[in-house]
Amino acid sequence: MNKSLHPLVWWIWAGSLATAVAMTSSIPLAFGVVGAAGLIVRRKAEKAPWAKSFAWSIKVGTWVIVIRVLTGVLIGVPIPGRTLFTLPIIPLPDWMAGIRIGGPVTFERLSSTAHDGILIAAIIGLLGAAASLSSPHRLLRSMPVMVYEFGVTIVIATSILPQFVTSVSRIKEAQRLRGHESRGLASWRRIALPLFEDSLSRSLDLAAAMDSRGYGYSRKRSKYRNDHWTTRDYALCAFALLVFLRPEYLLIIVALSPLVLAP
Amino acid sequence: MIKFTNVSLIYPNSQQTVIEDLTFTVAEGELVLVMGSTGIGKSSLLRLINGLVPHHTGGILAGDISVNGISTQSVKPGGLAHLIGIVGQNPLNGFVTDTVEEELAFGMETLNLPPDVMRKRVEEILDLLSLAQLRNRSLATLSGGEQQRVAIGSALVMHPKVLVLDEPTSALDPVAAEEVLSILHRLVHDLGLTVIVSEHKLERVIQFADRIIHIQGGGQTQIGTPETIFASSALAPPIIHLARAMNVSEIPLSVRQMRRLTEPIRKHLSEITPDVVHTVDKAKIVVKVDRMSISYGAKEAIADTSLTICAGEIVAVMGRNGAGKSSLLRAIVGATSPSKGAVSIVGKDPFSLHGKERTELVGFIPQEPSDLLYGQSVREECSQADADNHVASGETFALIQTLVPGISQNTHPRDLSEGQRLSLALSVVLSAQPQLLVLDEPTRGLDYTAKVSLISILKEIAHAQDRAVIIATHDVELVAELASRVIFIAEGEIVADGTTMDVLLSSPAFAPQVAKVMSPSPWLTVKDVLTAMRNNP
Numbered sequence: 001m002n003k004s005l006h007p008l009v010w011w012i013w014a015g016s017l018a019t020a021v022a023m024t025s026s027i028p029l030a031f032g033v034v035g036a037a038g039l040i041v042r043r044k045a046e047k048a049p050w051a052k053s054f055a056w057s058i059k060v061g062t063w064v065i066v067i068r069v070l071t072g073v074l075i076g077v078p079i080p081g082r083t084l085f086t087l088p089i090i091p092l093p094d095w096m097a098g099i100r101i102g103g104p105v106t107f108e109r110l111s112s113t114a115h116d117g118i119l120i121a122a123i124i125g126l127l128g129a130a131a132s133l134s135s136p137h138r139l140l141r142s143m144p145v146m147v148y149e150f151g152v153t154i155v156i157a158t159s160i161l162p163q164f165v166t167s168v169s170r171i172k173e174a175q176r177l178r179g180h181e182s183r184g185l186a187s188w189r190r191i192a193l194p195l196f197e198d199s200l201s202r203s204l205d206l207a208a209a210m211d212s213r214g215y216g217y218s219r220k221r222s223k224y225r226n227d228h229w230t231t232r233d234y235a236l237c238a239f240a241l242l243v244f245l246r247p248e249y250l251l252i253i254v255a256l257s258p259l260v261l262a263p
Numbered sequence: 264m265i266k267f268t269n270v271s272l273i274y275p276n277s278q279q280t281v282i283e284d285l286t287f288t289v290a291e292g293e294l295v296l297v298m299g300s301t302g303i304g305k306s307s308l309l310r311l312i313n314g315l316v317p318h319h320t321g322g323i324l325a326g327d328i329s330v331n332g333i334s335t336q337s338v339k340p341g342g343l344a345h346l347i348g349i350v351g352q353n354p355l356n357g358f359v360t361d362t363v364e365e366e367l368a369f370g371m372e373t374l375n376l377p378p379d380v381m382r383k384r385v386e387e388i389l390d391l392l393s394l395a396q397l398r399n400r401s402l403a404t405l406s407g408g409e410q411q412r413v414a415i416g417s418a419l420v421m422h423p424k425v426l427v428l429d430e431p432t433s434a435l436d437p438v439a440a441e442e443v444l445s446i447l448h449r450l451v452h453d454l455g456l457t458v459i460v461s462e463h464k465l466e467r468v469i470q471f472a473d474r475i476i477h478i479q480g481g482g483q484t485q486i487g488t489p490e491t492i493f494a495s496s497a498l499a500p501p502i503i504h505l506a507r508a509m510n511v512s513e514i515p516l517s518v519r520q521m522r523r524l525t526e527p528i529r530k531h532l533s534e535i536t537p538d539v540v541h542t543v544d545k546a547k548i549v550v551k552v553d554r555m556s557i558s559y560g561a562k563e564a565i566a567d568t569s570l571t572i573c574a575g576e577i578v579a580v581m582g583r584n585g586a587g588k589s590s591l592l593r594a595i596v597g598a599t600s601p602s603k604g605a606v607s608i609v610g611k612d613p614f615s616l617h618g619k620e621r622t623e624l625v626g627f628i629p630q631e632p633s634d635l636l637y638g639q640s641v642r643e644e645c646s647q648a649d650a651d652n653h654v655a656s657g658e659t660f661a662l663i664q665t666l667v668p669g670i671s672q673n674t675h676p677r678d679l680s681e682g683q684r685l686s687l688a689l690s691v692v693l694s695a696q697p698q699l700l701v702l703d704e705p706t707r708g709l710d711y712t713a714k715v716s717l718i719s720i721l722k723e724i725a726h727a728q729d730r731a732v733i734i735a736t737h738d739v740e741l742v743a744e745l746a747s748r749v750i751f752i753a754e755g756e757i758v759a760d761g762t763t764m765d766v767l768l769s770s771p772a773f774a775p776q777v778a779k780v781m782s783p784s785p786w787l788t789v790k791d792v793l794t795a796m797r798n799n800p
Contacts, residue, residue, distance in 0.1 A: 048361070048401060135361075173598050174634035178692070179622040179651060193637040197677060202356050208315050209357030213370040213417070214344030220375045224368035224385075 004046070005262050006233045007134030013240040014130035017255055018123040020247040027115060029251050030122035034058075036255035037129040044262055045132045057128020061121030065114065072113025073105050081108035167198050236261045264425060264457045265289040265312060269326035271482075272307060272316065281307050283482025284326070289459065289474075291424070294451045296468055296489075297461040298498060299478035300710045302680035305461040306352070308478065309427050312459060313347040314340045331424055345374060348418025349427045353434070354410045355402070363405070363413055364389075364398045370421045388416045392446060407584040408439025415446065419456075426450065428460045432467055433707055436583050436737045438772050440467055447471065463710055466500035466740060466776050469493075470517040490514045498711060501740055502776045504789045509796070518779040525780065528796070533784050535795050537764075543747060547574040548609075549699050549731040550595055555604035557590050557755075564590035566755045567604070572733065574698070577725045579746035579763070580735040581773060587755040588735040589630075589703060595733065596627040596701050609698055619695070622652060626692035628702040632685045633676065635692070641679075642672040644691060652695040663690040666720060682713030689720065700724060702734045706741055714738075718745045743767060743775040743787040763787065 017037070021030050038054065045051040074087070087102040171194050180190060210216075236258060243254040265288065272282040281304040289295050297305050310316040314335035317324045328335045331346055351357045360366045367388055371381045389395045392412045397405065405413065411431055418426055428447070432440035448471050450456045462468045469475075475492045477485040485492060493503045493514050506515050509528055515521035522529075550572040557565040564587045572578055580588050593599045594606055597613025606613055608624050616624060629635065638644035645659040652659075663670060666686040670679075676687060685705055692700065700721075706714055722745065725732045736742060742749060742763060749766035751759035751773075759766045764785055767774055778787055786792050 047404075170629070170631070171634045174627070174629045174631075175637075177596055177598060177621070177625075177627040177629075178635050179618050179695070181617065190637045194634050197633065198631070205351055205353065205356035206359070208310075208319050208340075209349075209351055210359055211319060212313050212315055212340045212344060212347070212349045213359075213421070214341045214373040215359075216373070217339065217341030217344065218373060218375045221372050222375045222378060222381070224365065224372055224378060224381050 005134075005236065005258075006229055007136075007139040009233045009236050009240075010130045010134040011139075012237050013254075013258065014126045016240040016243050017251065018126040020243045020251055020254075021122050021126070022119060023244075024247045024251065025115075025119060026248070027118055029248065030118055032252050033255045034122050034125040036252055037126055040256070040258050041129050041132045044258060046135070048135065050136055051132050053131035054125070054128045057124050057131070058121075060128075061124045064121050064124060065117035068117030068120065069110070069113050072116070073110060075099065075101055079106055079109045079112065081106040083107075084110065163202065164195075164199060167195055171195055171198070232261060264291045264293075264331060265459070266329045267311075267326070268328075270311065270328055271325040272304075272311065272322055274320070274322040280482045282311075282478070282484065285484050286326075287476070287486050289457055291457055292451060292455040293473045294447070294458045294460070294471055296465075296472035296475045297459065297478065298463075298465060298475060300480065300498065300712060301463070301682055301708055303478050303480045305478060306429055308476070309349070309429050309459060309461055311335070312425065312427055313343045313349055314338065315349070341373075344370060345421050346423055347425045347427060348415075348421060348423040350411070350414045350418055350429065350431060352429045354414035357414060358402050358410075361401055361403070362398075363394060363400050363402060366402060366413055367417050367420050370417055374421065384420050384422070388420045391419070392416045406439070407435050408442055411435065411439070411443050412446065415443070419450070423456075425457045425459065428458070430461055430463065430708075433463055434584075434704075434737075436581075437467075437739055439584060440464075440737075441772070444468060444471060463708070464500075464738070464740075465498070466502060469500060489516050500776065501789050502780065505777055505780065505792060508789065508793050518776060521780045529781060529784065532781070532786075532792070532795055532799070535784075535799055537786060537791050537795065543573055543575045545573050547729070548572070549574050549576075550733070551607045552591075552595065553605045553607075555594060555601040555606060557587075557594055557599065558602045564755050565594065565601075568755075568757055569604075570750070570757070570760075572699075572731050574729045574731050575725055576748055577721060577732045577734070577746045579742040579749045580733060580752060581737070581739075581742065581749060581766075582752035584737075586752045588752055590755070591752065592627075592701055592703055592733065592735050595699075596625050597621070598627075619652065622692075622695035622697060624697060625699045625701065626695065626697035628685070628688050628692060628700075628705055630703045630707070632688035632705075635688045636676045636684070639675060640672065641670060641674050641676065641687060644676060644687060645672075648691040648694045654694055659690050659694040662694055663687055666690060666716065681708035682710070682716075685709070685713075685717070693724070696728075697730070699731045699733070702732070702736075704736055705734065706736055706738045714741055717741075721745060739767065739773055739775045743777070744790075 017033055021033055041054045083104045083106050086104040089100065089102040092099060092101065168191065171191050175190055180187065239257050239261065240254055243250045267285050267287050270282055270285045271280055273280045297308055299305050307316050311328055312330060316322060318339055330343060333343065333346070335343070358366055359369050364385060367385050368381055371384065389398055392415065394412060394416060397409060402410065402413065431443055435443065444467060447458055447460065451458055460468065469489050472489055475487065475489050477492050477496060477498070479485060493499050502515055502518065502521055506521060506524070509525060511524040513524060515524055548571050550570070552568060552570040555565060555568050556563060568591070580591060582588050594601050595613065597616055600614040611624065613625055636644055638647055641663070642660070645663065646656065648659040649656050660672065663686055666689065667683050670683060676684060679687060705717065709717065718741070721732050724730050734746070746763045749761065749763050750757055751766055759769070764787060767787060768778055768785055775787055777789055777792060781792065
């Protein structure tokens with residue numbers, strides 16, 4: 001049977017890559033690894049709501065870089081070096097001595113904040129890739145029973161979320177066709193009310209369905225299927241951990257390894 | 264199996280009893296149909312059986328209900344999970360997990376069944392309901408009929424003695440509905456399962472029912488065999504209306520029976536051809552679709568389609584679930600922009616329309632009419648529409664009063680019945696006097712009375728006011744009564760486009776009941792046949 005990888009394996013793979021990126025602290029490698037992870041997501045991710053996590057994490061990462069650079073340039077300790085331009089200094093009260101807003105912006109300060117931002121973004125991107133590649137439901141199922149009970153709640157919440165997103169776009173569209181443009185605060189009221197009703201009736205339906213299927217009635221729950229680790233799973237894990245030997249050489253190779261090792 | 268003893272039900276904050284002093288027993292292996300107008304308490308009755316009402320909804324219940332000897336008063340719904348399987352109106356809302364196989368297993372996991380038992384039962388159900396190819400599919404990607412089958416499967420997997428289904432075919436196309444009903448029929452006959460089912464589209468189910476519970480409102484309930492119920496009930500499928508009008512000796516429940524009873528009348532009518540009632544002047548083109556394609560990613564929803572619709576036409580768009588009906592409609596109203604080709608409404612691109620210009624050209628009623636509504640009361644909704652469309656204050660409310668007389672201004676839109684809510688959305692849209700009205704599956708929860716009024720409104724708009732109407736629906740009987748032209752879509756392509764008569768009669772699955780009875784003569788509606796009978800005694 002062509003069984004897809006154990007979800008934990010993807011997290012180990014992404015986790016080791018992220019750690020290795022932080023260890024090497026190299027920008028070209030960070031870009032390379034995220035690019036490779038993007039390729040893997042494109043090739044291996046299933047068609048599921050969570051497959052969009054990678055795209056989302058890249059967006060979040062970009063914002064992290066922008067915000068990190070902005071705050072780094074505006075606030076903080078000046079690093080001496082080549083001055084690019086000077087911002088007006090905002091006077092602060094005495095008790096805030098040591099902090100400066102504005103002032104000369106040096107090339108060194110800019111590059112060091114951008115460097116940090118890119119590394120953080122790369123780590124976010126890698127975790128996003130893992131989220132894209134592994135079903136959160138399967139991941140929770142492989143957790144011990146104690147966590148599992150809690151997990152079922154999360155599973156339900158996550159399966160409601162995409163429905164919520166579709167509801168929003170459906171209602172927005174209907175309102176647009178009624179001739180109401182969805183802009184500004186007033187339009188939120190128009191969307192929020194039908195949306196709230198819609199979600200409420202959905203959750204009542206779901207609660208009723210779960211109730212009548214015996215959810216929570218018996219204290220013990222059995223598991224339909226346990227996820228077993230295959231040789232492939234072990235192989236990819238071992239390979240992912242190899243990255244720590246020589247991160248600077250192995251990083252990209254390990255990032256691309258699922259192309260060969262994953263079914 | 265199921266025993267109701269003097270059951271009465273009243274909801275909190277309500278003066279009206281939903282059910283009053285109802286007593287009946289359902290034997291093992293019976294298929295019982297619950298019928299009644301919308302909002303009259305069918306769902307409540309079904310949910311009483313496993314105790315969801317009142318345990319889950321609140322309300323006061325008098326009398327006793329017992330299933331297989333267990334009283335629902337002493338046990339919560341969860342405690343009856345092994346005994347009663349319940350399938351809700353919209354199965355997608357009741358799904359807990361994300362793939363077919365996991366969904367089937369969910370109920371057994373909660374009952375703490377050992378894994379080997381679960382594996383065996385899942386395989387059994389996959390085979391029984393022919394779901395084996397779908398086992399790893401994500402539930403959200405299934406078609407309506409498949410979802411319904413999974414929902415039935417996930418109830419059956421617990422080996423219940425009673426299966427309760429709330430409108431299992433209302434969202435399905437005729438073919439998928441047939442599939443679901445034949446499964447139910449088989450379960451009753453092969454496994455001795457007791458089935459309680461509610462349905463609006465009576466023509467689909469009455470031939471399978473052993474008994475019918477007819478909820479008449481105001482606490483009145485009538486219980487009996489289909490023959491006794493339909494001897495008097497005003498709520499009846501076309502075949503019964505036809506039989507009454509033709510004065511046949513028995514109450515026919517199936518097309519076969521009706522054909523047997525009407526042989527002489529049919530022979531008499533076979534020489535007459537129906538006259539075309541309404542001709543459309545093809546001069547005023549409202550919608551023009553020119554070689555349009557719509558694709559979502561790699562999937563092509565509509566492929567290279569051309570189409571013109573003129574003023575005065577009522578066009579029904581039919582086809583399987585997922586055939587591309589909604590995509591076509593959405594492109595026509597300008598919700599999406601086509602990937603190739605062009606759409607124009609009276610010469611304008613609908614995608615670029617805004618505000619008043621849009622509402623005056625095209626009105627759209629989505630599948631959930633409540634998406635359009637956000638007011639806190641009917642009054643607020645109507646005055647908003649008046650203001651939006653620059654019409655005299657009170658005009659929208661006057662409009663809704665002609666559609667549903669006696670509607671209260673202060674009612675919250677959520678508290679309206681399905682039919683009333685549709686009428687409210689219709690009046691809001693119609694107050695702008697659009698050139699084109701588009702409705703996506705408007706009859707999901709509508710009973711016959713509401714349908715009759717919908718038909719007269721739409722005919723008035725199209726014929727008297729010379730507008731174009733497009734309606735996507737699975738409801739064959741509605742199409743037969745309403746539409747002047749039918750477009751049949753399969754796999755994103757128009758496979759048939761012609762007069763209602765030509766298209767409906769050429770496909771056995773999509774033919775209305777009257778046409779099946781009168782075949783090979785081309786008759787579609789009870790009214791047509793009656794007029795012909797009157798004119799040719």
